[in-house]
Amino acid sequence: MVLVTDALSWLVWPAIVALPLVLTQHHMPELHYSNLFPREWYDMSPRDFSFWGGETTWPSPLGLSLGIGAVVVGQIFMLMYFIFLARPSGQFLAVAAEKKGKGKAGSNAPIGEPGPFVAIQKDGARTYDLHEGLRTHLAQPGGFLMLGAYLIGTWMFGIMPKSYYSFAGGINWVHVAMQLLIQDGAQYLMHQVEHIVKGESDLPVIGKVRWPFNLYAASHKPHHRFTNPRLFDAFDGSELDTFLMIIIPLLITARIVDANVWSYMAFGSLYANWLTLIHSEYHHPWEKIFRVFGLGTASDHHVHHKLYSYNYGHLFM
Numbered sequence: 192m193v194l195v196t197d198a199l200s201w202l203v204w205p206a207i208v209a210l211p212l213v214l215t216q217h218h219m220p221e222l223h224y225s226n227l228f229p230r231e232w233y234d235m236s237p238r239d240f241s242f243w244g245g246e247t248t249w250p251s252p253l254g255l256s257l258g259i260g261a262v263v264v265g266q267i268f269m270l271m272y273f274i275f276l277a278r279p280s281g282q283f284l285a286v287a288a289e290k291k292g293k294g295k296a297g298s299n300a301p302i303g304e305p306g307p308f309v310a311i312q313k314d315g316a317r318t319y320d321l322h323e324g325l326r327t328h329l330a331q332p333g334g335f336l337m338l339g340a341y342l343i344g345t346w347m348f349g350i351m352p353k354s355y356y357s358f359a360g361g362i363n364w365v366h367v368a369m370q371l372l373i374q375d376g377a378q379y380l381m382h383q384v385e386h387i388v389k390g391e392s393d394l395p396v397i398g399k400v401r402w403p404f405n406l407y408a409a410s411h412k413p414h415h416r417f418t419n420p421r422l423f424d425a426f427d428g429s430e431l432d433t434f435l436m437i438i439i440p441l442l443i444t445a446r447i448v449d450a451n452v453w454s455y456m457a458f459g460s461l462y463a464n465w466l467t468l469i470h471s472e473y474h475h476p477w478e479k480i481f482r483v484f485g486l487g488t489a490s491d492h493h494v495h496h497k498l499y500s501y502n503y504g505h506l507f508m
């Protein structure tokens with residue numbers, strides 16, 4: 192039984208990148224992108240749209256739409272894993288532990304101690320209604336609008352570097368890894384800045400400007416109201432937080448890695464879904480192995496939510 196749930200859990204990772212994987216594989220030619228979309232809808236080499244330099248051609252919205260679609264497909268599989276496997280298993284373990292007189296599940300597991308589907312924090316997972324959780328997760332209008340505007344704006348106005356418009360080649364996993372690393376590095380720095388720049392910090396006063404203002408309260412504090420977060424709290428924060436910690440790093444990452452459209456898609460979906468998964472209130476079966484490779488786990492991020500001053504990285508430790 193454990194083997195089955197473990198295997199099913201691991202499948203969530205390829206499922207997160209299902210769309211770019213399926214569209215670029217050659218085993219089922221009828222699902223290959225070249226057989227699904229007219230040739231004039233995409234470019235097979237990097238293309239500079241230089242919208243601001245007088246070029247009047249608009250980029251085809253196909254790559255953009257597939258990119259947003261890839262994240263949506265990834266979120267659907269990730270939510271299926273969480274709703275039908277992780278959460279029920281976690282709740283089952285909690286009931287079993289309570290029957291044994293151990294209090295809530297996880298009460299015998301110190302914070303950061305992995306074990307599939309056991310609650311991460313000592314006091315157990317918060318109890319909540321699944322529909323309320325899903326609503327919280329999906330109803331973050333500010334954040335989604337900003338990300339949508341970023342993705343659509345940078346794509347359609349030709350602001351993305353030219354390699355991103357190329358459909359040639361499949362997913363380049365080295366590019367995907369570089370994007371994840373650079374994104375997480377930039378996010379780490381912005382995260383540090385958001386924590387450090389508080390009204391009460393002792394940074395120098397510059398001129399007459401009352402510096403620093405309380406950036407933390409204006410940006411990141413709302414996300415930190417969860418000291419025992421659940422998966423559905425991942426996107427719950429302020430717009431300024433999204434801008435500083437996600438949009439700015441995305442702008443930097445795109446300038447550094449010359450990825451094609453498929454690698455961009457795989458990166459986007461892995462990034463969005465991994466960020467969600469590390470907020471889970473239960474341990475995931477892959478975390479023991481992730482830990483060996485320094486990859487971010489839910490317990491790592493729970494330590495940050497609980498204790499504030501550790502684990503500023505999200506995907507890499």
Ligand SMILES: [Zn+2]
Nearest residue numbers: 414470492496
């Ligand atoms: Zn968080």
Ligand SMILES: [Zn+2]
Nearest residue numbers: 382411415495
């Ligand atoms: Zn933080």
